[in-house]
Amino acid sequence: MASLLWGGDAGAAESERLSSHLSNLIPRKSLRGLKSTTVPGLGASINISEEDEEEDMVDLAANSLLNKLIRQSLVESTHRVEVLQKDPSSPLYSVKTFEELRLKEELLKGIYAMGFNRPSKIQEMALPMMLAHPPQNLIAQSQSGTGKTAAFVLAMLSRVNASELFPQCLCLAPTYELALQTGRVVEQMGKFCIDVEVMYAVRGNRAPRGTDITKQIIIGTPGTVLDWCFKRKVIDLNKIRVFVLDEADVMIDTQGFSDQSIRIQRALQPECQMLLFSATFEDSVWQFAERIIPDPNVIKLRKEELTLNNIRQYYVLCDSRKDKYQALCNIYGGITIGQAIIFCQTRRNAKWLTVEMMQDGHQVSLLSGELTVDQRASIIQRFRDGKEKVLITTNVCARGIDVKQVTIVVNFDLPINQAGEPDYETYLHRIGRTGRFGKKGIAFNMIEVNKLPLLFKIQDHFNSKIKQLDPDDMDEIEKIEY
Numbered sequence: 312m313a314s315l316l317w318g319g320d321a322g323a324a325e326s327e328r329l330s331s332h333l334s335n336l337i338p339r340k341s342l343r344g345l346k347s348t349t350v351p352g353l354g355a356s357i358n359i360s361e362e363d364e365e366e367d368m369v370d371l372a373a374n375s376l377l378n379k380l381i382r383q384s385l386v387e388s389t390h391r392v393e394v395l396q397k398d399p400s401s402p403l404y405s406v407k408t409f410e411e412l413r414l415k416e417e418l419l420k421g422i423y424a425m426g427f428n429r430p431s432k433i434q435e436m437a438l439p440m441m442l443a444h445p446p447q448n449l450i451a452q453s454q455s456g457t458g459k460t461a462a463f464v465l466a467m468l469s470r471v472n473a474s475e476l477f478p479q480c481l482c483l484a485p486t487y488e489l490a491l492q493t494g495r496v497v498e499q500m501g502k503f504c505i506d507v508e509v510m511y512a513v514r515g516n517r518a519p520r521g522t523d524i525t526k527q528i529i530i531g532t533p534g535t536v537l538d539w540c541f542k543r544k545v546i547d548l549n550k551i552r553v554f555v556l557d558e559a560d561v562m563i564d565t566q567g568f569s570d571q572s573i574r575i576q577r578a579l580q581p582e583c584q585m586l587l588f589s590a591t592f593e594d595s596v597w598q599f600a601e602r603i604i605p606d607p608n609v610i611k612l613r614k615e616e617l618t619l620n621n622i623r624q625y626y627v628l629c630d631s632r633k634d635k636y637q638a639l640c641n642i643y644g645g646i647t648i649g650q651a652i653i654f655c656q657t658r659r660n661a662k663w664l665t666v667e668m669m670q671d672g673h674q675v676s677l678l679s680g681e682l683t684v685d686q687r688a689s690i691i692q693r694f695r696d697g698k699e700k701v702l703i704t705t706n707v708c709a710r711g712i713d714v715k716q717v718t719i720v721v722n723f724d725l726p727i728n729q730a731g732e733p734d735y736e737t738y739l740h741r742i743g744r745t746g747r748f749g750k751k752g753i754a755f756n757m758i759e760v761n762k763l764p765l766l767f768k769i770q771d772h773f774n775s776k777i778k779q780l781d782p783d784d785m786d787e788i789e790k791i792e793y
């Protein structure tokens with residue numbers, strides 16, 4: 312049995328450390344809030360603003376960037392790649408090595424310098440199509456981290472003619488930051504392709520006046536690219552050989568971007584190769600993809616399914632927030648915990664809980680929507696490295712943080728949608744694991760009596776038992792082995 316409580320009086324020095332740690336956790340911006348709550352004993356004052364009452368909205372572009380920043384390696388899949396060819400009678404090639412692609416020497420060197428030994432699953436099928444002569448159009452869908460960016464960067468670099476000094480490849484990305492991430496991959500992979508250069512068509516980056524753009528690869532957001540093409544006329548779309556639309560699912564989520572992208576695409580020559588990538592494939596993405604990519608080949612790699620099979624789920628009935636916290640402490644005192652993630656519905660609750668736990672001597676960190684993506688990435692990294700044992704968060708990271716050593720997930724608040732119904736998807740994402748990793752886990756739901764019907768709906772929906780736990784019965788708590 313182990314407890315994470317340090318116990319006793321933390322002392323003045325410790326209190327000061329906590330106080331400064333806390334103000335680091337809560338960015339200055341939010342300290343301009345309206346109401347002020349002084350944290351007793353900590354000497355820190357954290358302000359709760361009206362925004363904190365709201366739920367953090369999931370921002371697709373920020374999540375996508377976060378994913379890229381915290382990713383450690385290629386995401387592998389056990390599924391087969393599904394291919395739908397434009398011309399089903401033409402032979403289907405796949406490659407197991409990069410050599411088979413007959414790339415330029417300097418490009419192959421760049422790939423190996425990045426530590427890639429062999430093509431990823433999606434690259435095995437996508438690369439031969441993307442590099443074929445004559446060029447073929449492609450729509451590719453597979454989850455984040457499976458190697459899509461590396462694939463289209465390779466296609467762009469292999470089609471560029473370094474001696475021609477004008478834009479030849481155009482890649483649209485949903486945000487400035489995402490454009491920069493792609494640009495970094497171009498720079499890394501193209502390290503030995505001297506004379507090939509990238510330019511960013513993003514807000515704040517001025518289009519050159521009076522001189523032509525001599526860089527061969529342009530990466531930008533739709534609005535600025537449109538402006539550079541039609542108003543400033545510094546990009547000649549007739550000369551573009553490869554057009555890439557990356558993160559189509561994020562793109563259509565941003566108002567105006569679909570139409571702007573379509574206007575750009577309409578001005579391209581028919582022989583320009585058109586490629587579209589998406590991590591998810593809802594109908595809306597599919598409709599957009601079919602509008603913008605003529606005669607495409609389609610490649611899909613299904614995502615590993617999340618399951619609740621390996622998870623033991625419990626619920627604890629509580630009267631108040633304080634009560635929930637007390638139950639949490641009892642559970643903590645009763646079982647050995649590796650690392651835990653605790654989900655709250657609002658920033659306000661998350662901040663409150665952070666303060667309570669820190670005061671009680673727990674090593675916690677707080678991840679909420681007011682942090683920049685870089686700050687979020689560094690908090691997740693610290694947590695992964697085991698520097699904090701508990702991560703308290705809002706819905707901002709319901710999806711996408713994959714920390715394998717987490718053994719316990721706590722729903723301090725149940726995920727509920729705007730209609731007041733259970734948010735099943737979010738519940739699954741918070742608690743579920745992919746069957747492939749198969750590690751066991753435990754989930755606790757802290758719930759008020761009036762929310763009990765929602766919990767039962769979740770139980771029915773997933774057809775999986777959520778057992779009641781008496782937080783005062785230490786014997787029962789200690790029996791939860793994992």
Ligand SMILES: Nc1ncnc2c1ncn2[C@@H]1O[C@H](COP(=O)(O)OP(=O)(O)OP(=O)(O)O)[C@@H](O)[C@H]1O
Binds near residue numbers: 378379383384
């Ligand atoms: N063939 C490969 N071998 C080893 N690592 C690879 C390979 N291809 C890509 N990677 C690495 O795997 C990670 C994910 O690749 P990449 O960014 O291309 O995926 P993605 O599907 O584009 O993800 P996202 O949708 O987030 O953009 C990166 O760190 C990349 O460097």
